[in-house]
Amino acid sequence: MKISCKNINLDIKAPPSKSVGHRELIVNFILGARGAYLDEDPDDNDDIRATKSCLCALTDTESETLILNCNESGSTLRFMIPVALAVKSSSNKTLIFKTRGRLIDRPIEEIADCLKPFGVSITKKHDENEIEVKGAITPGRYVIDGSVSSQYISGLLMALSTFEKESVVEVTGGIASVHYIELTADVLKKYGVDIVREGDTYKVPAKKQSKVPDGSFEVEGDWSNGAFLLCLGSLIHGGSIKVTGLNADSVQGDKAILKFMKFAGISFLIEGDAFFVMDSTRNGIGEKIEMDCSDIPDIVPYMAVTGAFRAKRTILKGIKRLRIKESDRAKAITDMLTAIGGNVTLEEDTITIEYIDKTAGDIKLTSSNDHRMAMAAVLCAAATGRTVDIDNIDCLDKSFPEFRKILLKEMAV
Numbered sequence: 001m002k003i004s005c006k007n008i009n010l011d012i013k014a015p016p017s018k019s020v021g022h023r024e025l026i027v028n029f030i031l032g033a034r035g036a037y038l039d040e041d042p043d044d045n046d047d048i049r050a051t052k053s054c055l056c057a058l059t060d061t062e063s064e065t066l067i068l069n070c071n072e073s074g075s076t077l078r079f080m081i082p083v084a085l086a087v088k089s090s091s092n093k094t095l096i097f098k099t100r101g102r103l104i105d106r107p108i109e110e111i112a113d114c115l116k117p118f119g120v121s122i123t124k125k126h127d128e129n130e131i132e133v134k135g136a137i138t139p140g141r142y143v144i145d146g147s148v149s150s151q152y153i154s155g156l157l158m159a160l161s162t163f164e165k166e167s168v169v170e171v172t173g174g175i176a177s178v179h180y181i182e183l184t185a186d187v188l189k190k191y192g193v194d195i196v197r198e199g200d201t202y203k204v205p206a207k208k209q210s211k212v213p214d215g216s217f218e219v220e221g222d223w224s225n226g227a228f229l230l231c232l233g234s235l236i237h238g239g240s241i242k243v244t245g246l247n248a249d250s251v252q253g254d255k256a257i258l259k260f261m262k263f264a265g266i267s268f269l270i271e272g273d274a275f276f277v278m279d280s281t282r283n284g285i286g287e288k289i290e291m292d293c294s295d296i297p298d299i300v301p302y303m304a305v306t307g308a309f310r311a312k313r314t315i316l317k318g319i320k321r322l323r324i325k326e327s328d329r330a331k332a333i334t335d336m337l338t339a340i341g342g343n344v345t346l347e348e349d350t351i352t353i354e355y356i357d358k359t360a361g362d363i364k365l366t367s368s369n370d371h372r373m374a375m376a377a378v379l380c381a382a383a384t385g386r387t388v389d390i391d392n393i394d395c396l397d398k399s400f401p402e403f404r405k406i407l408l409k410e411m412a413v
Contacts, residue, residue: 002389002413005382007238012229012406014221014245015045017252018399019180022051022075023154023187024217026083029055030162031191037215046398047073054080058087065094072101072326072398077131078151079158081111085120085137086159095133101369104129106324111152114144139165139206146171146200148321153202154184160204161193169202176321177295179253186251220252221245221273225400227257227299228375231306233277234266235382240278247273256296260303263289264310285355286311294318297325300351301376304333307353308342309383314353326398327368333376336365340380356383364389371398378407387413 025048028037038052050073057068068084070077077097084095104126112122120135142156153171160167175181181202185195191213196203226246233241248255248270261268261277265286269276289311293300300319307314322329330351334344340363343354363386367374374393381388396404 001393001407002387003378003381003407003411004387004413005232005236005239005378005411006385008236008410009240010229010233010406010410011242012244012403014223014226014229014243015400015402016219017222017250018045018047018075018224019183019222019252020187021048021219022079023158023184024219025051025055026079026158027161027187027191027193028213028215028217029058030083030087030158031209032212033215034059035215037217043402045401046071047075050076051079054084058084061091063093065096067096067098069098070103072099072103074103074106074149074325075151077103077108078111078149079155081108081122081131081133082115082137082152082155082159085115085133085135086162089136089138092136097131097133099129099131102326104131107148110145110148111155114142114152114156118142139163139167141168141170143170143172145173146175147173148176148324150175150177150180153181157181157184157188157195157202157204161188161195162207164207166206167204169204171200171202175200177253177297179251179295182251183253220247220250222399223250223252223254223257224298225375225403226275227254228302228379228400230257230261230268230275230277231302231379232382234261234264234268234280235306235309235379236279237382237385238279239382240276243275243277244273246275253295254299257299257302260289260291260299260306263291264306266306266310280310288313288315290315290317292318294321297321297329298372301329301333301372302379304337304351304353305376305379305383308337308356312355315350316353317350319351320349325370325372326395327370327373329368329370329372332366332368332370332373336373336376336380339363339365340384359384359386362389363387364391366391367393367395369395371395371400375400375403378411381411
């Protein structure tokens with residue numbers, strides 16, 4: 001579709017946090033909650049639907065093989081491998097995780113190596129787009145490489161909290177996206193499970209639950225999508241945005257977008273849970289923005305586009321994990337900014353972006369079938385003040401279906 005963002009003033013409520021939502025659903029389930037909270041909701045994004053579907057599959061007590069449909073959700077797959085093994089530890093059922101898109105190609109060696117000493121086998125079947133998991137897990141000491149994804153660690157913390165003996169998770173190789181592990185511990189603590197961190201080791205206490213949760217919980221606004229919205233407001237020519245539902249005290253790591261905005265000289269106003277941002281092109285161009293993005297890979301596409309129009313040079317470090325997302329986002333960002341006239345240098349773990357002072361002619365961009373890159377393309381439309389042709393926006397349903405409706409209503413040309 002063709003998109004134009006000039007002179008638009010938006011008032012948008014941030015969608016519920018996908019990161020918190022996954023964890024609330026899983027923790028409620030493993031602590032015994034059942035019922036309507038697992039029902040599919042029309043407002044659910046595709047990833048939350050995947051987690052609900054997997055949890056419902058675990059209620060099957062008859063089948064010898066359980067089918068868990070993860071769709072394209074990496075979070076669902078990484079959380080559910082250890083969680084499903086824990087829930088079904090006494091029955092030793094075979095678990096089949098169905099996948100779509102690039103999910104089958106994303107790395108799982110870390111969790112496979114971690115669980116192998118416990119007799120668990122994990123086998124990728126590329127032709128069937130599925131992953132077969134056999135075995136069971138028990139309380140114990142788990143050693144896992146944390147340099148690729150924190151989600152396996154979060155999955156282990158949730159899974160091991162179901163046992164009546166304590167366990168330990170030892171992380172080697174450093175911890176990627178540590179804020180997300182803190183988010184997991186925060187949700188578990190809400191239900192009486194206190195994870196203790198000592199350096200790179202996490203202690204999971206024995207289960208001592210006295211009350212089963214009822215599946216009723218509220219999910220705060222999502223800072224990953226909130227980051228996109230705030231960047232959008234700062235780039236719209238002659239426009240503004242009001243974003244509500246964001247918790248300024250959240251433990252979500254992507255709240256770091258506020259730090260980036262300050263580096264970029266972008267001003268914003270906070271009133272309660274409302275953030276106001278308006279076209280900041282009048283503020284001039286900064287000299288340099290430099291930021292370590294190791295713990296915030298999901299918002300790098302937004303920072304890259306925003307930085308390209310807000311500073312003479314933007315240097316984003318710690319970006320190597322972008323290559324194993326729904327697309328190779330490091331390459332996708334480079335291609336997108338180059339397509340609109342940018343000068344980008346991509347190295348293994350760093351992307352350097354020069355200020356874009358002149359954009360290309362007709363602008364046609366690809367989302368690479370990646371929701372984050374579709375949103376980055378919208379930012380390009382805002383930043384250039386031009387009409388941009390984006391090949392596919394349906395991928396927005398993965399995390400932000402509400403924004404696709406806004407695009408169709410407010411910005412479609």
